[in-house]
Amino acid sequence: MQYQEITGFVESSHVSTDLSLSLASSENKSNERNRKGRKKKSMKMENDEWKCSTSLVLCENPWKIRKVLTTSDTGGLSRLLLREYVGENFMLPVLDAHAHRKVISGTGSSVSVWDVDTMSMHNLILKRWPSLNSFVLVGKWNRDFVLRRALNTGDEIGLLWDSFKHCFLFSVLKRNH
Structure with a gap:
């Protein structure tokens, strides 16, 4: 110009x-x-x-089911209470038809839970509680998780479905100190 x-x-x-x-x-x-x-x-x-990063970035939190434990979860009732939304959207869809029917009927179905922190497998019973519009994991919840892992009210746990192992994965995400 x-x-x-x-x-x-x-x-x-x-x-x-x-x-x-x-x-x-x-x-x-x-x-x-x-x-x-x-x-x-x-x-x-x-x-x-053409330069690329070698750092790993997770785009979303993998723990689809997250819960801050309440007194009833860590008390002597030996059950983990889960909201209806959690059961219907994250637990029932991964079960086979037979287990699905047993859970809905209230009889309950055995589910395997792999504790990723201690690398140990446990079995719990998943049931629907229509009176509370919720789901529960019962059986040895208190012994295998609360006592063994020293869980307290206010601790945050996570669960997610592992489609390769066909079990739920469990982890303590945050301790309430």
């Missing part, structure tokens, strides 16, 4: 064409330098585009 303005000035003042040629020559050199600069810059950008 600067060259055009200068060229306009040159033509209007009737200065010799040598000056015009000199300006045109310097513009060509300038364009050539810019092209080389852009080429180097674009090569650098291409190299940067």
Whole structure:
């Protein structure tokens, strides 16, 4: 744009064409330098585009079922009370048809629970409690989890379904100190 303005000035003042040629020559050199600069810059950008990160980032929390334990969960009743929404959306859909019917009927169905923190397998009974509009994990909940893991009211636990092992995974996510 600067060259055009200068060229306009040159033509209007009737200065010799040598000056015009000199300006045109310097513009060509300038364009050539810019092209080389852009080429180097674009090569650098291409190299940067292929760099990749080796850090692992989890996009979402894998623990689909999270619960802060209440007094009734850690007391002598030996049951983990789960909301209806949790049972219907995260537990029932992973069970086979026979187990699903047993849970809904209130009889209950045995489910395996792998404690990922201690690498130990446990069996609990999943039941639906229609009177409370909830689900419960009963059986040896108190012995295998509350006492063995020293769980207290206010601790946060997590459960999720492992489709490869066909069991629920359990972990203590946060201790209430």
